[in-house]
C-alpha cells in the first residue's frame with residue numbers, strides 16, 4: 001500500500017488525527033499552510049472527487065461541515081478556506097481525495113480561491129453551459145434543465 005493517506009487511515013503512519021468516523025479520517029497536514037490546516041479524507045482510496053460513491057461523498061462533506069466550526073474555534077480563526085485539488089493538473093500531489101480546511105484571518109496574506117486563477121477564458125457562458133449539460137447527459141432531468 002503505497003498511498004500515504006491509505007497508510008495514515010490504516011494507522012501505519014502516525015498522524016495528528018482530529019476526527020475518525022466509519023467512512024472518514026481527518027488529520028493535520030504535516031506541511032500546514034496555516035496552523036490548524038486539516039485534511040479530511042475518505043477511508044477508501046479514491047483518486048478524484050468524481051470517483052466517489054454517493055454515500056462516500058455524503059460522509060466526506062458531512063465531516064467537512066462538522067469540522068469547519070471546531071477548526072475555526074480552536075485556532076480563533078475568522079474563517080476557513082475549504083478546497084480540493086482534483087487531478088494532477090491542479091496540483092493534487094497525492095491521488096487520494098482530500099479536502100483541505102485551512103483557517104484564515106483577515107490580513108493573513110493569503111488570497112481567495114479566485115486569486116489562484118489568471119482568468120483566462122475564451123468561450124461564452126451559454127456555450128460552456130450547454131457543453132456541461134450535454135456531458136451531464138441523463139442527469140439533465142435531475143437538474144431541472146430539460
Ligand SMILES: [Zn+2]
Nearest residue numbers: 003006045096
Ligand atoms: Zn489512498
